[in-house]
Amino acid sequence: MIIATSPLPYRNPLNNNYLEQIAQARRDGFSAYELHACRRGQRLSEEGLAALSKTGMTFSVHANYMDNNLSSCDPVVRKAGVGQIKADILFAKAVKAGLVVVHPGCRDGGSEAEAFESLNQSLRELLPFACQHHIVLALENMDGSGNKLCSTHHDLGEILVLHPALKLTIDFAHIGMTHQDIMPFLSDFRDRIAHFHISGFAEGKPHPEVPLQASQIDFGPYLHRIRDWDMMITIEISDRRGAIKGRDVIEACFLGTSG
Numbered sequence: 480m481i482i483a484t485s486p487l488p489y490r491n492p493l494n495n496n497y498l499e500q501i502a503q504a505r506r507d508g509f510s511a512y513e514l515h516a517c518r519r520g521q522r523l524s525e526e527g528l529a530a531l532s533k534t535g536m537t538f539s540v541h542a543n544y545m546d547n548n549l550s551s552c553d554p555v556v557r558k559a560g561v562g563q564i565k566a567d568i569l570f571a572k573a574v575k576a577g578l579v580v581v582h583p584g585c586r587d588g589g590s591e592a593e594a595f596e597s598l599n600q601s602l603r604e605l606l607p608f609a610c611q612h613h614i615v616l617a618l619e620n621m622d623g624s625g626n627k628l629c630s631t632h633h634d635l636g637e638i639l640v641l642h643p644a645l646k647l648t649i650d651f652a653h654i655g656m657t658h659q660d661i662m663p664f665l666s667d668f669r670d671r672i673a674h675f676h677i678s679g680f681a682e683g684k685p686h687p688e689v690p691l692q693a694s695q696i697d698f699g700p701y702l703h704r705i706r707d708w709d710m711m712i713t714i715e716i717s718d719r720r721g722a723i724k725g726r727d728v729i730e731a732c733f734l735g736t737s738g
């Protein structure tokens with residue numbers, strides 16, 4: 480398992496230079512990094528993309544989650560979302576990342592069934608595109624808030640059956656926020672999980688603000704369970720020291736005998 484950091488601790492509102500952020504993460508001992516894909520209107524030059532791919536970091540890409548809704552019942556909104564994710568897939572390819580994390584989106588007017596049908600339509604358009612560019616598309620489980628889709632074990636299971644090429648990103652904190660048992664996700668979706676997100680869980684707090692050692696759920700047994708899986712786990716903690724300490728906590732769990 481490769482331990483990555485998200486850009487959260489390395490972002491600077493005054494400096495959008497990816498290379499400087501990645502250099503800092505490397506000085507902090509990270510060898511893997513989850514890039515957050517370009518926002519609308521933000522484009523990296525060819526040279527910038529080439530420089531990123533030469534940093535020696537192992538990358539994953541988190542697709543834009545602000546500007547799109549793959550589950551929208553409004554065809555214009557849904558199609559714009561699909562277009563954005565396609566751009567993010569090409570971005571991942573340009574920086575030699577093999578995997579793109581994607582959010583399922585939310586119900587925005589129609590029924591739950593209509594939202595799921597919109598999501599299915601979006602995935603039918605995106606999966607062949609990702610496959611053609613040799614990118615793994617990994618749908619993330621959500622935290623159950625608002626009208627977000629795909630926060631339950633049941634809903635993920637239904638989507639996976641419909642899309643054999645679809646993989647999963649399992650976010651431990653999101654499962655905690657929905658009060659489900661984590662172990663069935665790991666056992667039942669073992670063959671479909673391609674990526675993990677982790678941060679602490681504390682009732683009522685945004686999860687990137689909760690250090691792993693302060694988590695109200697002990698992720699130790701689950702981390703021990705996945706310690707030999709050949710993929711990446713991204714720490715999504717906003718505070719730099721929290722992210723570095725989180726890496727120590729995860730490594731200790733990998734080495735430990737719990738679980």
Ligand SMILES: [Zn+2]
Pocket residue numbers: 541544580582619
């Ligand atoms: Zn996410």
